[in-house]
Amino acid sequence: MPGERLTPARLGPRDVLHVGSAGLRARPMRVVLSALGIAIGIATMIAVVGISASSEAQLLRQLDRLGTNMLKVAPGQDLLSGEKSKLPKEAPGMIGRIPGVEDVGATADLEATVRRSERIDKSNTGGLSVKAASEDLLKVLRGTVGAGTWLNEANGRYPSVVLGSIAAERLGVTGPGQQVFIDKHYFTVIGVLDPLPLAPEIERAALVGWQAASTLLDFDGHPGQIYERSTDASVETVRKLLARTADPGNPQSVEVSNPSAALQAKAATQGAFDSLLLGLGGVALLVGGVGVANTMIISVLERRHEIGLRRSLGATRGQIRVQFVTESLMLSGLGGLAGVVLGAAATYVFAASGGMPWVIPLWAVGGGFAATLCIGSVAGLYPAIRAARLSPTLALQAG
Incomplete structure (x- = not known):
């Protein structure tokens, strides 16, 4: 329009x-x-x-699988002598009596080297260590044996050894039945562990029974590291009691740490x-x-x-x-x-x-x-x- x-x-x-x-x-x-x-x-x-x-x-x-309720106890420096202190032989048993503690395991560093055979030079350690291990250690660490079996009361008194995953790889051990040379003795490998994220020091170690270490490797019986598992609700309470319980006479020289803290920090x-x-x-x-x-x-x-x-x-x-x-x-x-x-x-x-x-x-x-x-x-x-x-x-x- x-x-x-x-x-x-x-x-x-x-x-x-x-x-x-x-x-x-x-x-x-x-x-x-x-x-x-x-x-x-x-x-x-x-x-x-x-x-x-x-x-x-x-x-x-x-x-979630490994848990955050595991604490580690280790000796620190003695304030008077400046030397590394020793935990009492009774420390694992005393820690096990703390209310809330469920499992306790211990290791001790030994003055010995592990080699594939006696023909290998003693100084060629490959970064591996030899440790005495208690029977409950694997349970506390929530570890698993990839091949073979773990130390027990029967085999722990004889020259038998369980290798960490890295130790087995560096020694060229593929499974149970083979032998490695520790100090002056050949030890039969009875097990190889799977990786242990909470205890990387165990992955690089050859573990022998507590009694075999005493009779064959001059072990004095003093634990070097003690691992304990407690209920989730009692972790902080147990942490406060660990030093005084592990070494009542010298609690200030005891170090208490949480191995899972590294994983928590990494995740965060x-x-x-x-x-x-x-x-x-x-x-x-x-x-x-x-x-x-x-x-x-x-x-x-x-x-x-x-x-x-x-x-x-x-x-x-x-x-x-x-x-x-x-x-x-x-x-x-x-x-x-x-x-x-x-x-x-x-x-x-x-x-x-x-x-x-x-x-x-x-x-x-x-x-x-x-x-x-x-x-x-x-x-x-x-x-x-x-x-x-x-x-x-x-x-x-x-x-």
Whole structure:
């Protein structure tokens, strides 16, 4: 009707997606190369967070299995003589009588070396030690025997030995029945232990029975380290009593520690060194955003005729802006989706190779994908504004 003001047609969501994806469908190779930068940045960030979370979950799983209720007692320096003090022979038994203590085990360092044979030089120890071990030690450490058997009252009085996992590897012992040379005697290997995360010193040791150490290796009977397990509720109470109970005459020279504290600290600080890698992933993401912006600017220059034709047919500047911002968002979204898949796959491979649980925090996936959309919006904003400002007449002439 005369005098009636024309209103441009609105673009529905379906129309916006159609016009926004037109440029992507027309240039698939350019889309792949532009999205690759975004994908690399997101994949790096997802993989860093996922690997860190998987490692932390593995440590927490270890802590749940090994427990945090084990304390270790060791002699410290005597304040008067300055020499290393000795724990009383009765210390393990006295500690076992503390209310709340469930299990007690002990070891003692021996003045002996372990070698594969007597022909190997005595100074070539390979970093291994020889320890006397009580029968309850393995139970307290919650360790397992990988092959063979553990020390008991019967075999602990004879020249038999149980090797830690690292000790067996360095000595070239593959299983029970073989012999190693300790001090002046050959000892028969009756067992090889699995790794002990709470007692790495045991992994590098050859363990002989308490009685055999006394009769064959001149052991004086004084324990060097005492390990105890108490109920979770009584750990702190037992900790306060350990020094006075282990050595009532010289409690100030007794050291009490929690072997699980190292694993707890490691789990708590698992992501402390991930910030650098996350920063590198962020840089890659920004570089990918610059690539998207560059692609969109080139797209605007190449499609000036299309833009002029659409403007001549009634498309508003706002609709042109929406078209190119949508195209930029879809381009970034494709890169982000590919990055999430690649990062999750890299995390899975790492976790599977290390026997860890596969953990990817949802906030990392959601946050990473949201970051790609934000970068896509920013990267597409200037090209969209530039496209909207093109004069329909000039654009058609340029085409």
